[in-house]
Amino acid sequence: MYLIMENVTILHNDCLSEIKKLKENSVDCIITDPPYFIDKLDNSWSSSQVNNDVRNSHITHLPKGMKFDKNQVKNLYEFYLEISQHLFKILKPGGYFLSFSSPRLYHAIAMSCEIAGFEIRDMINWTYTKSMPKGMSVSHIIDKLNLSQDEKDSLKQEYKNFKTPQMKSCFEPICVAMKPIGKTTFIKNELNFKTGLIDFSQKVGDNKYPANLITTYEFHSLYDSNFLIPKPNKQEKGKNNNHITVKPVHLIEHLIKIFSKENATILDPFLGSGTTALACMNTNRKCIGIELNQSYYEIALSRCFDNTSI
Numbered sequence: 001m002y003l004i005m006e007n008v009t010i011l012h013n014d015c016l017s018e019i020k021k022l023k024e025n026s027v028d029c030i031i032t033d034p035p036y037f038i039d040k041l042d043n044s045w046s047s048s049q050v051n052n053d054v055r056n057s058h059i060t061h062l063p064k065g066m067k068f069d070k071n072q073v074k075n076l077y078e079f080y081l082e083i084s085q086h087l088f089k090i091l092k093p094g095g096y097f098l099s100f101s102s103p104r105l106y107h108a109i110a111m112s113c114e115i116a117g118f119e120i121r122d123m124i125n126w127t128y129t130k131s132m133p134k135g136m137s138v139s140h141i142i143d144k145l146n147l148s149q150d151e152k153d154s155l156k157q158e159y160k161n162f163k164t165p166q167m168k169s170c171f172e173p174i175c176v177a178m179k180p181i182g183k184t185t186f187i188k189n190e191l192n193f194k195t196g197l198i199d200f201s202q203k204v205g206d207n208k209y210p211a212n213l214i215t216t217y218e219f220h221s222l223y224d225s226n227f228l229i230p231k232p233n234k235q236e237k238g239k240n241n242n243h244i245t246v247k248p249v250h251l252i253e254h255l256i257k258i259f260s261k262e263n264a265t266i267l268d269p270f271l272g273s274g275t276t277a278l279a280c281m282n283t284n285r286k287c288i289g290i291e292l293n294q295s296y297y298e299i300a301l302s303r304c305f306d307n308t309s310i
Contacts, residue, residue: 013290014292016082029091030095032099081116083269084097084115087267087269093179094181097178098177100247102173118179119178123174123212124176126173126251128215138163142156174255256276270291272291273299277303
């Protein structure tokens with residue numbers, strides 16, 4: 001299924017199938033938040049609850065949830081390497097490939113892009129504080145030990161402030177990769193493809209230039225107003241939007257305006273609930289969004305096209 005309207009194309013399919021249909025050197029910029037399953041690791045973590053959550057089933061062959069799995073990085077790397085290799089072909093020389101990630105899995109995303117042929121030009125740090133701690137207490141494990149109740153109570157008291165090694169996550173790294181321009185200059189590449197150079201007139205708050213740190217309003221007391229972008233509220237997310245990692249439209253708009261020009265074609269192979277498409281509509285860009293999950297696809301249509309469906 002698909003819908004095309006106002007220079008925005010939203011496709012309901014596996015992204016690899018659709019990417020392979022696109023022409024080489026036809027896309028100006030790629031911005032996406034790939035599935036890497038970092039949610040739901042807290043004291044109430046339940047493998048059955050996570051595995052049965054259809055909202056977390058975007059890529060079936062990647063491990064779900066965050067019960068630590070040393071193979072997760074390897075599986076993510078291999079999956080994203082294949083994606084990146086195909087994206088490399090369709091992106092114009094000098095075009096940027098921006099991938100959201102998590103601190104623990106960033107290296108898998110970055111290495112996938114680099115091995116596929118991209119140059120890793122930078123990392124943007126989107127910082128926030130309103131997130132849930134990921135570490136689990138060890139009290140429930142102590143309860144299972146073959147000890148007396150007094151010994152268990154003593155251990156619980158001793159380790160009451162200790163949890164498993166997952167710190168509260170307060171930022172998301174964005175991998176900034178670029179397709180090499182070859183044996184030419186940036187200005188010549190710009191004249192040929194309108195890609196490669198970044199727009200230094202774009203800024204957030206009072207910051208004079210675009211920077212590789214962007215933060216949310218709750219950091220106002222700690223930082224100046226240079227980098228402020230709010231997290232999306234319920235109104236911005238839209239009705240019945242149950243996507244677990246909705247990005248702020250203003251954040252995506254900011255990235256789009258830095259790394260592309262008006263009328264450029266932006267691709268999001270993991271469109272989710274449609275934020276990139278909305279940002280393109282608001283900034284006079286064309287968008288190709290691909291979403292496999294039926295629920296997210298319908299939410300994206302609703303957010304972008306006022307409940308239009310096909």
